[in-house]
Amino acid sequence: MVKDRPTIADVAARAGVSKGSVSFALNGRPGLAQATVDRILAAADELGWRPSNRARSLSVSKAFALGLVITRDPAVLSSDPFFPAFIAGVESVLAPRGQALVLQVVTPGEDEAAGYRRLAQDGRVDGVFLSDLRHDDPRIDLLSELGLPAVTLNRPVGPSPFPAVCLDDRPGTVAVVEHLLELGHRRIAHVAGPPAFVHATARSEAFVATLAEAGLEPVAIEGSDFTAAGGIEATRRLLALPQRPTAIVYANDRMAIAGLGAAQQAGLSVPGDLSIAGFDDSELAEFVHPGLTTVRADPYAFGEAAATTLNHLIDGTRDVADVELPPARLIVRSSTARLEES
C-alpha cells in the first residue's frame, strides 16, 4: 500500500529527458535551456519528488549531517542547561538546509575517541562540534588525523587547525566579582569547575584577576566538578574555614544552587550571612529562594553560530574566521546583597 516514492528516473521519464538533465535542473547547473529546466521542475513537483538523501550521500560522499559528541555522565548531563538550548540553535541552522544532527552521548569512563572515530569512519557526519574544550585537548589531534572538519566551542589554548566559536566567559565573571566588590565584599571565595576544561579555568582566572585588580586575594578557591554534589562538598569546606567568606562565586548555577542549599542547611541566611552567585542563568536560578544572581549567556545563539561556521568550513566556499559572540552578562537577583557591617 505504501506507494514507492518516485525516483529521478520517474521524473526524467515524465519530463521526457534523461536522468542527467534532471540532476542538472535540480542543482541549478548551467547549460540547460530555461524551458527544459521549467519542464523538469514542474514534473518533479507533480510527482512530489525529492532526491534521495542516501543516493546523494553515496555519490557526492557527503552525509548532510553534523555530529555532536557529549562526553558526560548522563546523571550529570541531566541538569546541564547548555546543551539543549545549544542544540536547538544548531537545529535552527540545519533544518532549512535539510541537514540532520547526529548526537552521541559518551559516558566519561568510556572511550571518547571511539565515539568520534565511529562518526568519522561510518561517514555519518560531515563535521563535528567540539564542546567542553579541554586544555591540550586530545580530540583536536584526533580529528585532524581523522580528517573530520570541526569547530571548537571556545578557543583552545594551543594551536588548532579548526575555527573557534567563542563566548568569552571572562566578562561575566568579572562583572560578578565587581558586583560583589561594590556591595562591600572583600572575603570572596570561588568554587571552580575541573581545571581540565578551558571554560572552567577561564572563569577561575577571571575571578582571581578581578580580585587582584582590586588588591585582593581570594579567600579560597575550591576545585569542584560542576555537579550539585560537588557544589555541596565545596561549600561545606568553605563554610568550615576559620574565617569564612562573605560571598561565594560558583562556576555554574548547579553548584551555586546546591551551595545555597548547603548554606541554608548550615543555618546561614542568604544573602544576609553569605552572598552567592552562579553562572549560566539556568531555569531554576530565577525561582529558587533567594533568586540567584548569575550570568546569562545565550547558548541558542552559540549553537546557531557554531552550526553556521561549521557549514562554512565544510562547504569550503569562503575562508572561515573565528567568531566572537557577545559576552554573557550579569543578572542580579537577591542571592547577593550589601555586606552587613559587623
Add this chain to the structure above:
Amino acid sequence: MVKDRPTIADVAARAGVSKGSVSFALNGRPGLAQATVDRILAAADELGWRPSNRARSLSVSKAFALGLVITRDPAVLSSDPFFPAFIAGVESVLAPRGQALVLQVVTPGEDEAAGYRRLAQDGRVDGVFLSDLRHDDPRIDLLSELGLPAVTLNRPVGPSPFPAVCLDDRPGTVAVVEHLLELGHRRIAHVAGPPAFVHATARSEAFVATLAEAGLEPVAIEGSDFTAAGGIEATRRLLALPQRPTAIVYANDRMAIAGLGAAQQAGLSVPGDLSIAGFDDSELAEFVHPGLTTVRADPYAFGEAAATTLNHLIDGTRDVADVELPPARLIVRSSTARLEES
C-alpha cells in the same frame, strides 16, 4: 595525503574473490566455504576495511539510525532531567550495533509534523521514539501514514499500531500521597502538568484516586506546565487559598523546587508549615534545602528498553510486545514532615 579508505573491491582483490563473496562473508551468509570466509575476513582485517554505511544504506534501503524529535521550548528543555539520561540509555543500545541517533528539537510553535515528515522522507532514520505522548496524539496517525516504525513512550489511550514502552507513573504518585497521608496530612493539593500529556494526567489521576481511597478530596488541583515559572504561579495561587494546603504534590521536580522557593519567599517554613513533594528525582532535588521528597524513575533504563524494542520492531524478527518497566519509587527526604498539630 588522506588515503582513501579501502572499498569492498580492494578486499575482494586482496582475497582473490569477487565483491559478492566479500559481501557474503561479511554478512555471514551461508554458501561460502569456511576457508574462503576466513581468507576474506583476514584480508578485510589487514586492509582495515569497514563497509561504507552510505553504500549499505542505499542498497538495503535502511538508514541504520533512529530518530528522536523533542518538541519543547529550548529554554524549558534545558532543565529537563529526562531526555539526557534517556538518550544515554538509547545510545547504549545503538552504539554496539553501529546505529546512530538523529536528534531534532522542535520549538512548540513550529510545525512538529514537519519534523517527523522530514526525518521520514529524507530516509534519515528507520524508526522514531514518540515521547511526551499526548491524548489523541496526532503523531500516531502521522507516523502510520508515513510508514515510519515507532515506539511510544508510555501507552497511548486510544488504539495504536505501535508497541509501547511504559513506565507507570501512578505507583510513584500513589506512594507520595500515601506517604503524606501517613504523616497526617489531610489537606493536600496538586500541581499538575498540562492535561494534554498522558503522563501528566496519569499522575493527576493517581493523585485524586489515592486521596479518594482515603475518603479525601484534593484541596485544589492547579493546572500548570511543568516549568519552574509555572510552578511558582501555581504555588502562589495555592498559598493564597483561604484554607491553604498543608502539603503540595507536584507533577515534577522543577515545579516543586520552584514551589519550594515560592513558599520560602512567602515566609513559610518547609516542611514545618508546608510539605512539598516532587517527581523525577532530578539532580538538584537532593541538594536543595530542604532536600526534596520525590519519586525516582530510571530514564536510562527507559532509553535502553525503548531502543531495544524499536529495533526489534524494525528488524521484524520477532513479534514485539509492549514493555513494562519497573515503576518509579518514592525517595523520602526532608521536604515532607509530620503535620504539626495546631
Add this chain to the structure above:
DNA sequence: GTGACTATTTAAACCGGTTTAAACGCTCAG
C-alpha cells in the same frame, strides 16, 4: 564416460543519485 546433483563462486543488475565525455542539432562563416 555421462548425467545428475550439490557445493561454491561469480558476473551483473540494482539501489538513486552525480558527473564526465561525447553526441546532437543548429547557426553561420568560408
Add this chain to the structure above:
DNA sequence: CTGAGCGTTTAAACCGGTTTAAATAGTCAC
C-alpha cells in the same frame, strides 16, 4: 556545401555496497 563553433542534451560510468541468477567445479551413481 562543408565544417567549425556553440548551446543543449544524453549515454554511460561511477559512488560502494547487496542480491540474484547463472556459471563452475566436484562428487557420485549408474
